[in-house]
Amino acid sequence: xxxxxxxxxxxxxxxxxxxxxxxxxxxxxxxxxxxxxxxxxxxxxxxxxxxxxxxxxxxxxxxxxxxxxxxxxxxxxxxxxxxxxxxxxxx
Amino acid sequence: xxxxxxxxxxxxxxxxxxxxxxxxxxxxxxxxxxxxxxxxxxxxxxxxxxxxxxxxxxxxxxxxxxxxxxxxxxxxxxxxxxxxxxxxxxxxxxxxxxxxxxxxxxxxxxxxxxxxxxxxxxxxxxxxxxxxxxxxxxxxxxxxxxxxxxxxxxxxxxxxxxxxxxxxxxxxxxxxxxxxxxxxxxxxxxxxxxxxxxxxxxxxxxxxxxxxxxxxxxxxxxxxxxxxxxxxxxxxxxxxxxxxxxxxxxxxxxxxxxxxxxxxxxxxxxxxxxxxxxxxxxxxxxxxxxxxxxxxxxxxxxxxxxxxxxxxxxxxxxxxxxxxxxxxxxxxxxxxxxxxxxxxxxxxxxxxxxxxxxxxxxxxxxxxxxxxxxxxxxxxxxxxxxxxxxxxxxxxxxxxxxxxxxxxxxxxxxxxxxxxxxxxxxxxxxxxxxx
Numbered sequence: 001x002x003x004x005x006x007x008x009x010x011x012x013x014x015x016x017x018x019x020x021x022x023x024x025x026x027x028x029x030x031x032x033x034x035x036x037x038x039x040x041x042x043x044x045x046x047x048x049x050x051x052x053x054x055x056x057x058x059x060x061x062x063x064x065x066x067x068x069x070x071x072x073x074x075x076x077x078x079x080x081x082x083x084x085x086x087x088x089x090x091x
Numbered sequence: 092x093x094x095x096x097x098x099x100x101x102x103x104x105x106x107x108x109x110x111x112x113x114x115x116x117x118x119x120x121x122x123x124x125x126x127x128x129x130x131x132x133x134x135x136x137x138x139x140x141x142x143x144x145x146x147x148x149x150x151x152x153x154x155x156x157x158x159x160x161x162x163x164x165x166x167x168x169x170x171x172x173x174x175x176x177x178x179x180x181x182x183x184x185x186x187x188x189x190x191x192x193x194x195x196x197x198x199x200x201x202x203x204x205x206x207x208x209x210x211x212x213x214x215x216x217x218x219x220x221x222x223x224x225x226x227x228x229x230x231x232x233x234x235x236x237x238x239x240x241x242x243x244x245x246x247x248x249x250x251x252x253x254x255x256x257x258x259x260x261x262x263x264x265x266x267x268x269x270x271x272x273x274x275x276x277x278x279x280x281x282x283x284x285x286x287x288x289x290x291x292x293x294x295x296x297x298x299x300x301x302x303x304x305x306x307x308x309x310x311x312x313x314x315x316x317x318x319x320x321x322x323x324x325x326x327x328x329x330x331x332x333x334x335x336x337x338x339x340x341x342x343x344x345x346x347x348x349x350x351x352x353x354x355x356x357x358x359x360x361x362x363x364x365x366x367x368x369x370x371x372x373x374x375x376x377x378x379x380x381x382x383x384x385x386x387x388x389x390x391x392x393x394x395x396x397x398x399x400x401x402x403x404x405x406x407x408x409x410x411x412x413x414x415x416x417x418x419x420x421x422x423x424x425x426x427x428x429x430x431x432x433x434x435x436x437x438x439x440x441x442x443x444x445x446x447x448x449x450x451x452x453x454x455x456x457x458x459x460x461x462x463x464x465x466x467x468x469x470x471x472x473x474x475x476x477x478x479x480x481x482x483x484x485x486x487x488x489x490x491x492x493x494x495x496x497x498x499x500x501x502x503x504x505x506x507x508x509x510x511x512x513x514x515x516x517x518x519x520x521x522x523x524x525x526x
Contacts, residue, residue: 003364005343007364008278008343008364008367009367011364011365011366011367012366012367012368015133034336036336039335039336039339039340039341040274040332040335040336040341040342041342042274042276042342042343042369043369044341044343063368063369063370064138065274065369065370065371066253066254066371067272067274067332067342067369067371069254070266070267070268070269070272070332070371071269071332071336073266078256079131079221079256080221081221081238082131082219082220082221082237082238082239083131083132083133083218083219083221085132085138086137086138087132087133087137087138087199088136088137088138088139088140088198088199088366088368089137089197089199089366090197090199090279090323090365090366091139091140091141091197091198091199091277091279091325091366091368
């Protein structure tokens with residue numbers, strides 16, 4: 001059986017940044033029906049919490065591909081700081 | 092003034108140590124000028140993945156000793172696969188004379204090796220260095236702001252990849268549209284070398300590059316890939332970001348569906364997932380190419396959208412664009428002129444090479460295919476499989492009725508007007524390429 005996304009991400013090495021480099025504009029998320037970020041992200045970084053009515057951002061899982069920043073224009077998207085973030089070794 | 096600080100000043104700064112950046116930097120160093128290659132990752136290749144190959148012609152041009160590099164396999168076999176629900180049709184092409192035309196390498200190893208060669212030739216490599224923004228003076232790019240210090244140069248070459256935040260900062264490009272990029276997602280699956288050779292009918296370090304259309308991608312504009320490494324197999328796809336968004340499909344779930352197709356499942360059976368990765372691929376083609384230069388700056392590789400999606404070429408366009416940018420920088424340094432008037436030489440070099448010629452040749456193909464995804468990437472592959480199903484299946488029933496039903500289905504399951512539009516699109520593609 002195929003692994004869950006968390007198991008797939010477990011194959012990767014990360015040097016986790018101390019700060020979140022992906023900041024969605026919460027005021028826009030409130031009225032957003034599409035929640036595109038929760039769909040296109042290949043690392044399942046974005047999840048919508050119905051109880052809190054907000055998007056949670058697990059930036060530490062980010063693959064830095066940029067899919068979310070192109071699919072949604074309300075994410076303040078930066079690269080993690082120098083030397084931080086994901087490390088691909090076998091791709 | 093910081094610019095006076097000679098310690099932080101070099102002739103050329105190259106941003107990004109991928110194929111474009113390293114080719115630019117080594118070209119400048121070979122011309123005897125000082126060059127700093129900055130990379131945000133701890134080592135070159137750490138942020139890079141591709142669903143592709145390295146082309147020998149470009150590799151040889153930049154690195155005459157490329158055969159010493161950590162090459163996984165040479166692509167001896169090209170396969171094109173059409174998938175339906177369970178069945179598949181495969182066409183393979185092999186030519187012993189062109190067995191070394193391209194090779195597969197793992198980016199963390201290949202990119203690293205390239206930078207090591209560049210360092211041997213005098214390139215100063217600065218890893219762990221993220222460029223936050225370009226520094227401009229009187230409208231001319233003259234340096235970079237990093238997480239640590241500012242650095243200055245007569246010329247800055249941007250090779251910061253598909254997202255190119257830096258080309259955007261200085262207005263060379265606009266925001267990228269979702270239809271102009273594909274999301275590439277890939278898994279590397281470990282299997283013994285002998286098992287891979289047996290499954291793909293290969294010998295020693297012969298490799299296979301497989302492109303896949305049809306199920307489960309269907310109406311999404313994109314293709315699956317299966318490439319052989321030495322002792323692992325890369326399985327993945329590149330699919331239009333716009334289509335993933337509109338069809339509300341999670342990329343890793345789509346990849347699982349591709350892996351579960353009997354054709355792919357047989358190839359990777361028993362293997363162990365050793366790395367998952369994702370990256371964007373420029374898909375906008377010729378029309379989406381940004382402005383390639385301005386005062387003191389040039390844009391190369393993926394940052395310039397230089398990818399020929401029809402032929403899966405990107406690394407070679409990147410390397411050659413880097414080389415031309417490096418040559419242009421040398422010329423500019425010789426004449427002490429860093430204005431866009433001088434740097435337009437870079438665009439001319441690209442225009443005169445296969446890079447821009449091919450980008451132009453295919454300028455409409457991707458858009459036309461994209462507008463008829465359901466036909467070219469779904470309906471026709473499905474029909475071809477259906478045809479072979481009838482052609483190959485002996486079940487004691489007469490063939491005539493089966494072929495009659497096939498023909499009737501072919502013309503009723505897709506309306507005549509759609510079939511006609513498909514034909515027109517096909518003609519447009521052919522004429523677009525040949526004219």
